Amino acid sequence: MPTPESLRYKNKLYYLLLAAGGLVALAGLYAVHMMEEHGHIISGMNNQIVWGLPHVFAIFLIVAASGVLNVASIGSVFGKAVYKARAPLASLLSIAMLSGGLTVLMLDLGRPDRIIVAATNYNSTSVFAWNVVLYSGMFSLVIVYLWTMMERRMHVWSKPAGFAVFAWRFVLTTGTGLIFAFLTARQAYGSALLPPMFIVLSFAWGLAVFHLVQTTIYAWNEKTLDPAILRRKKNLLGVFVIASLYMVAVYHMTNLYFAHQVAFENFILHEGGTYTMMFWIGYVLFGNAVPLGLIYAPGLGDTRCVMMASALVVLGGFAFLYVFIIGGQAFPLNIFPGYVASSSFGDGQIAHYEPSIYEIMLGFGGLAIAFIITTVSVRVLNFMPQDKAYIAD
Amino acid sequence: MxxxxxxxxxxxxxxxxxxxxxxxxxxxxxxxxAGNDGKPASSKVRWGMLIDSNQCKEGCDDCVTACSTENGLSGGKKSTDSQWIRKVELKDMRSGRSLNLPMMCQHCEQPPCVDVCPTQASFKRADGIVLVDKHRCIGCRYCMMACPYKARSFVHEELHDQNPEVPRGKGTVESCTLCVHRVDRGESPACMEACAKAGHNAILFGDLNDPESEISKRIRTVATSQIRADLGLNPGIRYQGM
Incomplete structure (x- = not known):
């Protein structure tokens, strides 16, 4: 039983965390205000690197928002009790991260005040426009799903709602991958591999975020997660990390096979400086190899190891997206095949990009929004996984 | 009552x-x-250009200057400055042959920017000119990601001294309009005029759909090419001497 002192302490800590989150979110809003006032000139983005750090944050959050639902799907769709108990928390995280990601994406627009135009002038051939429907649909579906799980009378509907969410999130991450897959002229993108790659990446990132939040909630409530459940879930994370590494390897290997893509791959994998470092050290080593060691090495794999592995998978995800989005644009567009090109507009040159403090503030502002939604919801509603005595199914 | x-x-x-x-x-x-002499733009016309890289002189950027003056661009060359037209120097990797050419929006028949624009701000006029509706553009820059020619610029900062005929807006995307305001008056684009004035005559503007137009006749008689023709976008800008 928690003592009154510890409860008071926790109460204080809760408001402190909320205030900290609020401050970061406010800093993000301040960055938006500055970008509105001065234009994107105060960001590090330019006419060569048109999508920068805010997009890295936004896409991570949106992809992880879809991936975290895996926990819910395994429960509702495949009927695994351990996961079913965690479906409400997974759904909450999904809504929180989707809100954070979309806020960043929207506030980075050149004219965020015109966002309603995206609804009034809908272009049915635009993947972005499709995504507007996919995001809002996901939002509504997950809320309905949560309702069916949390309202006893609606329990009968939770399986169909779970199915709908399961299907929708696959389409949603496909849509996120397609944003890049449809950019035919860019060497880094324009590949049909991207949608499945994003889906697999979402599994790993979403589960990693879930682990981090779940461990924190258990610690907060002074409870211990059943080691059998932890073992099962850490193995799943391991499988997802291996699968995502495989997808990324296939993406780069197919590129290496095409003669016209070799220069681009050479840039990312070998001569790209920061991008190469981020890929090998940030993504491959710390985002994949070390977490796999922490999960599978004999003697490791306890709660702390899984927590650290999850944090590294998340950081690796950011490193991957930085290389994918910004490195992909930094490599010069091949407008004149067979020629060496140069101009005042960066033709034939590696584009320069340095994120500004405002972009960093905006990105973290998105994370803060997700954090606030999660923290408040976990306190006011019952999202704590309720496990029955664990029996392997 | x-x-x-x-x-x-x-x-x-x-x-x-x-x-x-x-x-x-x-x-x-x-x-x-909307359109020429009060008439709406007609699909009977397809405006285009033929650029002769043999006539385009190294070091001359009169077309770029004329574009900046006509459209109220700063003419700056920072990575955040708008450049609707740029001079590109090319060197053939195998033969070492050098050539110069101006590069701008290629006014594609199948423009990727129009496909990807979520708000229909990027659009193609009936006469083939690809434009951005500055009132609809939300500044997502997806069109810049999609354009195979890097023809578009994003307005990164506050604008001053705009040309009332060429409205621009901070936070929106823009590109060569083929000087649509001049074309609708029956004039030719500023870059072509400047190139002719410099005596190079490397740029020829005209109606690709009219078999009697000079541009159509030239295209019938000399070998011309489209940049990244492999993408199948059928740009309205053609190049000679590549």
Whole structure:
């Protein structure tokens, strides 16, 4: 039983965390205000690197928002009790991260005040426009799903709602991958591999975020997660990390096979400086190899190891997206095949990009929004996984 | 009772008339603005250009300067500055042959920017000119990601001294309009005029759909190419000497 002192302490800590989150979110809003006032000139983005750090944050959050639902799907769709108990928390995280990601994406627009135009002038051939429907649909579906799980009378509907969410999130991450897959002229993108790659990446990132939040909630409530459940879930994370590494390897290997893509791959994998470092050290080593060691090495794999592995998978995800989005644009567009090109507009040159403090503030502002939604919801509603005595199914 | 109704009717009638008078100029202006001599742009015309890289001189950037002056661009060359047209120097990797050419929006028949634009702000006029509606653009920059020619610029900062004929806006995307305001007056684009004035005549503007136009005749008689023709976008800008 928690003592009154510890409860008071926790109460204080809760408001402190909320205030900290609020401050970061406010800093993000301040960055938006500055970008509105001065234009994107105060960001590090330019006419060569048109999508920068805010997009890295936004896409991570949106992809992880879809991936975290895996926990819910395994429960509702495949009927695994351990996961079913965690479906409400997974759904909450999904809504929180989707809100954070979309806020960043929207506030980075050149004219965020015109966002309603995206609804009034809908272009049915635009993947972005499709995504507007996919995001809002996901939002509504997950809320309905949560309702069916949390309202006893609606329990009968939770399986169909779970199915709908399961299907929708696959389409949603496909849509996120397609944003890049449809950019035919860019060497880094324009590949049909991207949608499945994003889906697999979402599994790993979403589960990693879930682990981090779940461990924190258990610690907060002074409870211990059943080691059998932890073992099962850490193995799943391991499988997802291996699968995502495989997808990324296939993406780069197919590129290496095409003669016209070799220069681009050479840039990312070998001569790209920061991008190469981020890929090998940030993504491959710390985002994949070390977490796999922490999960599978004999003697490791306890709660702390899984927590650290999850944090590294998340950081690796950011490193991957930085290389994918910004490195992909930094490599010069091949407008004149067979020629060496140069101009005042960066033709034939590696584009320069340095994120500004405002972009960093905006990105973290998105994370803060997700954090606030999660923290408040976990306190006011019952999202704590309720496990029955664990029996392997 | 009936008197009151009459008053009300009169009032309604007058109000409607007033509203009509207030709205009409806007509607009329819109009509006058759309197209050549008040006529809307016609799909019978396909505006295009033929650029002869043999005539394009190294070091000359008169077309770039003319574009900046005509469209109220700063002419700056920072990575955040708008460049609607740029001079590109090319060197053939195998033969070592050098050539120069101006690069701008290629006014594709199948423009990727129009496909990807979520708000239909990027659009193609019936006469083939690809434009951005500055009132609809939300500044997502997806078109810049999609353009295979890097033809588009994003307005990164506050604008001053705009040319009223070429409205621009901070936070929106823009690109070569083929000097649509001049074309609609029956004139040719500023870059072509400047190139001719410098005596190079490397740029020829005209109607690709009219078999009698000079551009069509030239395209029939000399070998021309489209940049990244492999993408199948059928750009309206063709190059000679590549």
């Amino acid at each position: 009936s008197e009151i109704n009459n008053d009300r009717r009169q009032f309604m009638g007058k109000a409607l008339a007033m509203a009509g008078i207030a709205i009409a100029p806007g509607v009329m202006l819109y009509d006058v603005k």
